[in-house]
Amino acid sequence: xxxxxxxxxxxxxxxxxxxxxxxxxxxxxxxxxxxxxxxxxxxxxxxxxxxxxxxxxxxxxxxxxxxxxxxxxxxxxxxxxxxxxxxxxxxxxxxxxxxxxxxxxxxxxxxxxxxxxxxxxxxxxxxxxxxxxxxxxxxxxxxxxxxxxxxxxxxxxxxxxxxxxxxxxxxxxxxxxxxxxxxxx
Amino acid sequence: xxxxxxxxxxxxxxxxxxxxxxxxxxxxxxxxxxxxxxxxxxxxxxxxxxxxxxxxxxxxxxxxxxxxxxxxxxxxxxxxxxxxxxxxxxxxxxxxxxxxxxxxxxxxxxxxxxxxxxxxxxxxxxxxxxxxxxxxxxxxxxxxxxxxxxxxxxxxxxxxxxxxxxxxxxxxxxxxxxxxxxxxxxxxxxxxxxxxxxxxxxxxxxxxxxxxxxxxxxxxxxxxxxxxxxxxxxxxxxxxxxxxxxxxxxxxxxxxxxxxxxxxxxxxxxxxxxxxxxxxxxxxxxxxxxxxxxxxxxxxxxxxxxxxxxx
Numbered sequence: 001x002x003x004x005x006x007x008x009x010x011x012x013x014x015x016x017x018x019x020x021x022x023x024x025x026x027x028x029x030x031x032x033x034x035x036x037x038x039x040x041x042x043x044x045x046x047x048x049x050x051x052x053x054x055x056x057x058x059x060x061x062x063x064x065x066x067x068x069x070x071x072x073x074x075x076x077x078x079x080x081x082x083x084x085x086x087x088x089x090x091x092x093x094x095x096x097x098x099x100x101x102x103x104x105x106x107x108x109x110x111x112x113x114x115x116x117x118x119x120x121x122x123x124x125x126x127x128x129x130x131x132x133x134x135x136x137x138x139x140x141x142x143x144x145x146x147x148x149x150x151x152x153x154x155x156x157x158x159x160x161x162x163x164x165x166x167x168x169x170x171x172x173x174x175x176x177x178x179x180x181x182x183x184x185x
Numbered sequence: 186x187x188x189x190x191x192x193x194x195x196x197x198x199x200x201x202x203x204x205x206x207x208x209x210x211x212x213x214x215x216x217x218x219x220x221x222x223x224x225x226x227x228x229x230x231x232x233x234x235x236x237x238x239x240x241x242x243x244x245x246x247x248x249x250x251x252x253x254x255x256x257x258x259x260x261x262x263x264x265x266x267x268x269x270x271x272x273x274x275x276x277x278x279x280x281x282x283x284x285x286x287x288x289x290x291x292x293x294x295x296x297x298x299x300x301x302x303x304x305x306x307x308x309x310x311x312x313x314x315x316x317x318x319x320x321x322x323x324x325x326x327x328x329x330x331x332x333x334x335x336x337x338x339x340x341x342x343x344x345x346x347x348x349x350x351x352x353x354x355x356x357x358x359x360x361x362x363x364x365x366x367x368x369x370x371x372x373x374x375x376x377x378x379x380x381x382x383x384x385x386x387x388x389x390x391x392x393x394x395x396x397x398x399x400x401x402x403x404x405x406x407x408x409x410x411x412x413x414x415x416x417x418x419x420x421x422x423x424x425x426x427x428x429x430x431x432x433x434x435x436x437x438x439x440x441x442x443x444x445x446x447x448x449x450x451x452x453x454x455x456x457x458x459x460x461x462x463x464x465x466x467x468x469x470x471x472x473x474x475x476x477x478x479x480x481x482x483x484x485x486x487x488x489x490x491x492x493x494x495x496x
Contacts, residue, residue: 070212073224073254078488086212086484122221 009153009161010174015134018150019048022132023055025148026101029130033062037098037126041116042070042087045104047167048134052103067091069102074115095124101148105163107133110144135174137161187485191310193299194319195360203364207329209481210474216253217477227256227487230287235277236313237263238294242448242472243313243323247290250479256487259286274298278305287487291315309486317351323447324357326478328365330471331402334443339366342399345387346372346428347406347455350379354447355406359385370396373428376417393428397437405430405446405455421454431457435465443467 010018030036033056040049046068053066070087072078102116117129132148137155155161155176164173187205189197198206216224232251236244244260251258261277268277274293281289282305290311291299296318302310314320332338343362349355349371362369369387371378382389390396397403408416408424418424425431430444444456444466452458460466 073212073216073226073484075226078226078484086209088212089215118225122223123219 006176006178008175010151012172015172019051019055022148023052027060030099033060033064035099037065038101039067039069040103042068044163044165047165049103065093071115071119074119091123095126098126100126100129101132102129103132105134106161107136107146110140110142113144114142135161191303192321193312195321195357200364206325206481210329210477213480214477222253225255227254230256232256232288233259233281233286235261235289235291237268238292240292246475247479250476278302282306314353318353319357320353321357322479323354324361326474329474329478330467341367341401343367343402344370344372344400345404348377349373350377352406359387401442403444408451408454425454429455430460432459435460
């Protein structure tokens with residue numbers, strides 16, 4: 001990848017504060033942790049989902065089920081993409097009549113979220129699906145919006161948004177770099 | 186994606202490809218346990234099962250795999266196609282090509298028929314068994330089944346027992362085992378071994394009872410009763426006595442060792458009924474794995490940017 005860092009938009013403290021605020025917002029909207037499940041999209045959404053559940057537990061004292069979702073098989077670009085690497089979906093609970101908080105790192109075109117919603121529907125019939133993202137960078141191609149946003153980051157389509165998390169990358173940071181036209185991800 | 190856009194034999198796959206297929210198959214196996222088993226992944230793509238030799242389980246397995254991925258699966262069988270009217274494979278291929286399909290799975294009585302198709306069609310070709318040559322998806326599902334049960338493949342000693350010379354299953358399984366670092370051991374009377382078993386890179390033995398305690402897997406091949414030139418051993422009873430799996434032989438194996446068979450089984454010949462139905466026999470697990478492994482093969486072949494499907 002030939003790109004250079006332009007700006008850091010969130011540091012570790014900002015990421016942490018965003019997760020704390022989203023945890024409060026989720027609990028407020030749901031009026032507690034009753035019926036709540038948190039599902040993260042692999043791989044970074046899954047790490048964020050576990051952190052969010054951890055924070056919810058600290059605030060509310062309630063254990064919220066956490067699952068991970070791989071959307072490879074639901075993508076709309078299977079036949080044009082180069083790297084169909086597949087991870088495991090792990091939803092060890094029944095989704096029916098739950099309120100699912102879907103978690104991803106970056107909201108961009110909305111195609112990933114469309115795929116994730118289709119995937120969730122094949123596992124059960126949740127009573128509602130809410131969307132929480134760490135960064136909303138705009139440029140939607142589908143009518144999708146997030147219910148909980150860590151930070152809105154206006155970007156040009158030439159820029160790339162990178163989310164690094166301690167679990168996979170050793171540090172918590174969100175930064176923007178300038179690169180070639182980014183393909184939908 | 187894989188390093189080849191066709192799977193004609195194990196030579197087309199690197200050990201990385203094999204690892205990738207087995208990993209992907211694990212995800213599909215999880216899907217096969219859901220209530221809704223269908224995925225939208227290959228929507229709009231057409232998979233043709235060109236089965237010009239009788240087959241139920243392989244064709245059904247490919248058909249289910251295609252349908253679970255939302256591809257349109259079309260079956261061409263020898264009895265129901267123009268082949269009985271004398272159409273050549275070349276013309277059948279041209280006809281299919283004109284109808285623009287994305288993947289053809291071919292089973293044919295002649296070795297090399299799948300390769301011939303690759304020269305005549307633009308789409309990906311998967312060998313579903315060609316003559317006595319290869320049957321690569323069978324070898325892949327066998328590897329998957331072994332890995333699921335025994336946890337690893339490297340270093341496993343796998344005895345392949347029976348008609349090695351005329352078995353396309355062995356034709357793919359031997360190179361597949363070598364690629365993943367397992368040790369194939371060919372066990373058969375000399376009349377059922379190929380003329381030069383040494384070139385395969387496998388150990389060879391005529392004595393099943395001698396090697397049995399060293400094996401992790403006993404892979405029993407089917408005795409092909411329908412063979413026109415008669416059986417190359419004195420009697421089925423004698424074959425069963427020297428090379429058939431039974432409870433006494435199973436007891437002589439390691440406690441963790443397993444018995445496999447590609448099916449359909451001749452109970453009482455290469456495998457006794459009590460062993461076939463025991464929990465050490467993985468025959469049904471093999472069938473179950475077949476769907477997930479074939480889903481993985483289709484997904485990885487049709488999911489690449491430079492496959493015919495993307496054009």
